[in-house]
Amino acid sequence: MRVSTLFARTLRNDPAEAEVAAHRLLLRAAFIRKTAAGIYTTMPLGLRTTAKIERVVREEMDAAGSQELRMPIVLPAEPWRATGRYDAYGDLMFRLQDRHGREFVLGPTQEEVVAELAQHELPSYRDLPSNVYQVEWKYRDEFRPRYGLLRGREFLMKDAYSLDRDEVGMRESYQAMYDAYVKVFDRLGLDYVIVEGDPGQIGGGVNHEFMALADVGEDLFVRCENGDYLADTEAATPRPPDAAPDEEPPPLTEVDTPGAVTIELMSEQMGLPAEATMKCILFDVEGRSVAVLVPGDREVNEEKLARLHFPARVRPFEDDDFTERGFAKGFVGPQGLGSNVTIFADPAIRGRAHWATGANRPDVHVTGATFDRDFRVDRWQDLVQFREGDRCPVDGGRLEIARSIVVGHIYQLGTYYSAPLQATFQDEDGSQKPFVMGSYGIGITRIMSAAVEQNHDDAGIRWPKLLAPFEVAIIMANADASAVTDHAERIYRELTDRGIEVVLDDREERAGVKFADADLVGYPVQVVVGARGIEAGTVDLKVRSTGHRSQAPLAEAAETAVDLLTTAP
RNA sequence: CGGGGCGUAGCGCAGCCUGGCAGCGCACGUGCUUUGGGAGCACGAGGUCGCGGGUUCGAAUCCCGCCGCCCCGACCA
Known part of the structure; x- marks a missing residue:
């Protein structure tokens, strides 16, 4: 290629819209050009680089036994209603109608399509396991597209889907994909970590995120300073503080605390540090009341709580709930709560012999609240929101937050999609069973950005030779x-x-x-x-x-x- | 969707407050000189000043509405 004829002109000035290095350099070096917010033209240089990423991905997918196909982008809305994702995704989905008023969506991912395909192509357990993938544009009408290709509304993704007869088979398929992903990201030369992730709205259980380390990454994860623990911030389970030494707790004593509806006001009026107070946060789980106890200086991790109760829906109490169920908002404590309230407590509650907490009457708190003597706990459960400086569950080291870009995500879906879509095969015993599925994504365009973030200097991009155009x-x-x-x-x-x-x-x-x-x-x-x-x-x-x-x-x-x-x- | 900011030549920006010929740098065209780390000189082309309405003798500038884009937050395979 002669540069004189290359369809690319480099920019001397940084475009004002570009904040992070990857976005700035990909624009300046003419790898991409913006067409609309979060939507980019891939220029000849960018196409060559993404093609190289795709090649590595295809080689490893093929080697792992997955077969490439190509599904439509424009998809009928109906299956999305059947799986509930039409509403779950909400405005995140691009929607459109044809001339007859029939509803379609632009695919953000394609589990629904695969499930329906499998129904026809894989009628028997003898056809399983099976695994297909594609490299295709994906569409998500992000609330806030940003950082160029790091969070676009249109992005290139490799998505694969495994179909198995049972859970055991699914886990084998999952492991094969996991291994293939390690090979892909190793070959691409990315500095990455693998973190067990949050199930999110795609539904289901076990999943892993492949995260490229980058200071501008939007995804935070937790790691131990000694390198022996990694977790999603939502999933991190810090080691609880040591149990409090046995000591004779003071008697339960009421204290007037007019208007002290927050931990801050309470600790001020009572002259106690926030760590000596205990929060008792109330949630509604489909009509039942659930109380969560955490130290006053900590937050409840609602994601964890929601996951414990899935598929039941969890929401924090609203003002009406307090009045209807007879709780004094701002002065709730666990003492004397009846069996109609399930009491969860974080292990950190064991770290102190007695606590200051609400007295369950307006404008009154108590001191000396002691577990077993003054209140019960129905279930001990890690429920605090991770905080920097917490201790590692493995070796007690300091946990810290690092930033990353999610470049791959794999899921064990089970029958989350196949069951509602009635995508079934006939098993050996003659019964119809839903496919046990897994899904596996790799963000192709995102990898290009992540690679630039990890390989650049003041002068420009320093491509690893495998990715250079x-x-x-x-x-x-x-x-x-x-x-x-x-x-x-x-x-x-x-x-x-x-x-x-x-x-x-x-x-x-x-x-x-x-x-x-x-x-x-x-x-x-x-x-x-x-x-x-x-x-x-x-x-x-x-x-x-x-x-x-x-x-x-x-x-x-x-x-x-x-x-x-x-x-x- | 909440908060903040910005829309003026291909890119980066000034002008707006205080209304009166639409500017600067880079890029682009022509010519000359130059030529190993983003050259110099000269000439030149390029603009519905985001869109619509209003105020005014006169609007890039003031007022109203809309649209687009960026940042923070919420949210998020």
């Missing part, structure tokens, strides 16, 4: 000297003949412009052919990722470039 750039430093042109063209041919992906910067630009653009676009190896070098009988070479510069005899330019490329990251 071209492997070698030949820069003609004095384009009007015919000796330069002859040698550059010769090296260009030699590299092309060796199967190297190479660009020849033959533009009528000054050398500095070409150097700057080569650094910006991020070609792994640069070969500089100029009058100065030709006089000495040499070319200059530079490895973008390391900045390493060297020289080679004119005749050995191509060979040296190949050597450098081979050893480059």
